[in-house]
Amino acid sequence: MTAEGSSQIDNVMQESRLFPPTPEFVAKAKINSADAYQTLYDASIQDTEAFWGKLAEEELHWFRPFETVYEKTENGVGWFVEGQTNISYNCLDAQIEAGRGDKVAFIWEGEPGDHRQLTYRELHREVCRMANGLKKLGIEQGDRVSIYMPMTPELPVAMLACARIGAIHSVIFGGFSAEAIAERNNDAEAKLIITADGGWRRGKVLPLKNIVDQALSKSPSIESCLVLRRTENDIQMQAGRDVWMHDLLDEVDEDCPATPLDAETPLFILYTSGSTGKPKGIKHTTAGYSLYTKMSFKWVFDYQEDDIYWCTADCGWITGHSYMVYGPLANGATVLLYEGAPNHPAEDRFWDIVERHKVTILYTAPTAIRAFIKWGDEHVEKHDLSTLRLLGTVGEGINPEAWIWYHEKIGAERCPIVDTWWQTETGGIMMSPLPGAIPTKPGSCTKPLPGIIPTIVDEEGNPVDTNHGGMLCISKPWPGMLRGIWGDEARHQEQYWSKVPGMYLTGDNARLDNDGYYWIMGRIDDVINVSGHRLSTIEVESALVSHPKVAEAAAVGRPDEIKGQAIAVFVTAKDAEAGDELRQELKLHVRKEIGALAVPDDLRFTAALPKTRSGKIMRRLLRDIAAGKEATGDTTTLEDFSVLAQLRQDDE
């Protein structure tokens, strides 16, 4: 434990379980020992530029070779300077050239149970047609295109079509409001929005086009609106602006050669919510992002040619960009896409999908895993999950108990779990076990990927000792790094590159343990300071979740005159036993797991926690509630507003 007043973060979590990959997994793995990982990693940091340069030559198709691997200029950074490539070419044409024309690229399942499959050749054709359609609508290189669609194959097709002609896509998650869409259209000054009449969600039609209509009354830059027919609900088509996709694509050419693009040509903008203020348009570019998503996919998922890979994210998030579309396709993978909810028509939908499609790799989020635990094991046990060989998580820290459940119930103790730490800004996975090489520890994202150098520093920017928490930084540039915030270079510099000179500031806290494993401790802003001890939210939450009656927990600090901050926790119990008795039991449980220091001062039961639409707990809102304040700041990303109202009511 560190001294009072230290700017470091105390580490109170004890997790010593270690899970090596099985011999069967190791036997087939591409990187199959700790030594093999270390050799690769050492080479990558000895001469990082040579390392990335060689991979870029070997792994990407170049219309024109690059001359410089990396350079920093007045206008930012350049990776693979002078080179020309195209990510859509790498994902499609290069795969067909490599003999994968008849291999299935996407297996798609709609929520109502409809199916479609697209081979690489078919996907190539669809992308070319869409790209020609975009051109017909007047879209040119550099134009911004908003995409607000259900998870149908046309969504990745639209992304790849933009990439093919150098238009910049901005995918807006299908759960966002008209207000949020308009804000994003305006910030990007998008010319076109691609949408659908509707999408299926829990058996109901989400009226996407109606929502877009509202947004377009406040989006002056939008000239046309391209509409996919999906749910056949009644919609208004505004003459001169709205175009049916099937009409547009009816008479276009089936070939559209990929445009050779300079390496730093912007590929997409993806908006993430800042903790306050307006959303940030994170900008990624062509060549560096192509290489980083391709390599990270290959390494982390130990990708093998016959894998059926399923990532349960939505294309509206970075995970959907990097690991449903660009990373997997650049490796010639078969990717499963599912349109709907995990509990429709029943709570076993995911396991039904795994069984029917013989999924071998499953990549999902801790929030989903906690929901499955709450729904009960019977939904899992109905299905044959024996095709699975590898599991992954992303988006938040995974509480060790949820990890163990995933390992035992889904992975049958046979599948390694890759806990992947990264951010919209990083473009791809930064830390994760390479599954055939690194034994896992529940709750740790383990080690950095090749070429990535994490550094943990205190408030003054000095490196902290092993086993002390501090701010996680990345001390060398990597090809997938963000290239800016759209239209706000000052914010980009200020937020990521100024606080710790020469390093990228992630905004997360982390700790390195004695075995060289990294543990993410949550967002810097979420640290709870109790009597000079700085505690991480994830540790308190994990202690609570390790109690058999707890499904989910969120910990926040609230002002306290004596201690500085007191700990307030919000708990979702598994059964309806929430009450004083369980409250007492949970406080004792935290005392036993962590110590008296971390015992919550307030413990409230709640039916649900406020989450972002991507499933992250919004602790910022809970802090306000715990302090008895109105929740302030941006709530546009909140998934379910009734949760906030309910929490406030409980307060009264």
Ligand code: WT7
């Ligand atoms: C933030 C980034 C990464 C794609 C989806 C989310 C948290 C993400 C982990 C993990 C602990 C994690 C971090 C990070 N986070 N993965 N494996 N362990 N925390 O992207 O919305 O940009 O969020 O999510 O706090 O900074 P994002």
